[in-house]
Amino acid sequence: MRGVATISQSALLYNLSVVKKYAPQAKVVAMVKANAYGHQLDLVTPLLENADILAISEIKEAQKLRRISDKPILLLSGVHSSEELQQAINLNCHCMVHHSSQITLINNTTQTLNIWLKIDTGMHRLGLSSDEYQQCLSSFKSNPLINIKCVMSHFACADEQNHPMNQAQLKTFNTLTDNKNNRSMANSAAILSLPESIFDVVRPGIMLYGALPFKDNRFTLKPVMQLSAPIISIKTLQTGDCVGYGASWTANKQTTIAIIAIGYGDGYPRHATNTTPVLINGALHLLVGRVSMDMIAVDIGSAKVAIGDKAILWGDKKLRVETVAHHSGTIGYELLTGVSARVSFVSGK
Numbered sequence: 001m002r003g004v005a006t007i008s009q010s011a012l013l014y015n016l017s018v019v020k021k022y023a024p025q026a027k028v029v030a031m032v033k034a035n036a037y038g039h040q041l042d043l044v045t046p047l048l049e050n051a052d053i054l055a056i057s058e059i060k061e062a063q064k065l066r067r068i069s070d071k072p073i074l075l076l077s078g079v080h081s082s083e084e085l086q087q088a089i090n091l092n093c094h095c096m097v098h099h100s101s102q103i104t105l106i107n108n109t110t111q112t113l114n115i116w117l118k119i120d121t122g123m124h125r126l127g128l129s130s131d132e133y134q135q136c137l138s139s140f141k142s143n144p145l146i147n148i149k150c151v152m153s154h155f156a157c158a159d160e161q162n163h164p165m166n167q168a169q170l171k172t173f174n175t176l177t178d179n180k181n182n183r184s185m186a187n188s189a190a191i192l193s194l195p196e197s198i199f200d201v202v203r204p205g206i207m208l209y210g211a212l213p214f215k216d217n218r219f220t221l222k223p224v225m226q227l228s229a230p231i232i233s234i235k236t237l238q239t240g241d242c243v244g245y246g247a248s249w250t251a252n253k254q255t256t257i258a259i260i261a262i263g264y265g266d267g268y269p270r271h272a273t274n275t276t277p278v279l280i281n282g283a284l285h286l287l288v289g290r291v292s293m294d295m296i297a298v299d300i301g302s303a304k305v306a307i308g309d310k311a312i313l314w315g316d317k318k319l320r321v322e323t324v325a326h327h328s329g330t331i332g333y334e335l336l337t338g339v340s341a342r343v344s345f346v347s348g349k
């Protein structure tokens with residue numbers, strides 16, 4: 001009896017329909033990097049079937065994805081050697097060009113190649129400077145083997161709706177590009193809150209999985225991953241009794257503790273504080289004491305529970321992954337991508 005991550009197929013479809021509602025004209029690149037944000041590539045079939053393009057970070061992920069999908073694959077990191085270039089071509093990947101060191105490599109291709117150009121408009125992580133971008137455009141235009149599929153850039157602060165960087169980056173992007181090429185700027189946060197950043201192609205990630213990149217209850221995304229685990233022990237504690245490693249929590253009155261078979265070895269955050277809710281039989285209760293590798297303790301007060309009852313750690317209308325992230329000093333992205341292989345992943349309605 002251990003943790004189970006149930007991946008809702010209808011929630012994936014619903015969240016994709018929300019993307020289409022906000023960006024009805026745009027092509028959709030479904031971001032499925034990091035094993036579909038931890039949801040497992042082979043369990044996100046509605047995305048693989050209904051997105052226009054699928055994006056992953058590196059060749060190994062592309063190999064795995066190609067076994068289960070015929071869709072175009074965008075290789076976000078691009079290629080860094082002629083071996084990788086050949087692998088990318090064999091896998092029918094679109095290659096990102098984000099650094100000037102990739103220009104010669106790409107230009108030496110002996111087969112037709114679809115590329116994307118990534119411009120750095122202010123995030124200063126990946127991306128070509130405006131000069132390098134112009135250089136790419138002219139150099140690749142004279143190469144009949146190279147198709148420029150799209151030019152794109154990435155926001156640094158899209159999850160902060162009024163951050164001045166957003167308009168500054170958009171302005172730079174608009175200055176450098178025109179509608180002769182397909183353009184792409186919007187990630188989830190921008191799709192939902194910066195309509196002027198929606199060009200020909202959008203790149204939703206976290207919203208497809210039903211989590212929001214910012215706090216805002218206007219949006220009705222459906223959680224895709226429900227992480228649950230069974231209760232494996234129940235104990236009555238007297239005033240003064242403590243729980244778990246470090247004896248960090250002590251009962252200040254008589255109460256009942258449920259021990260749940262999930263811990264940091266499963267990807268439940270060790271930094272979750274004693275303000276973190278856990279959902280048991282429809283009611284929220286609080287985590288108590290430290291998170292162990294294999295289990296956590298929850299103060300259930302006088303609630304009626306039994307060994308084997310299911311505790312939901314996240315992925316319910318009443319308990320979203322964002323809430324657990326908030327109480328653990330992290331973000332939903334990290335919790336979702338961090339669920340470990342010990343958890344059983346299953347496809348659900």
Ligand SMILES: *Cc1c(COP(=O)(O)O)cnc(C)c1O
Pocket residue numbers: 031033076154186187188189203204205206207213
């Ligand atoms: C991961 C990623 C996205 C998706 O971001 P979300 O915040 O998950 O929507 C979009 N674009 C690029 C380049 C990315 O790497």
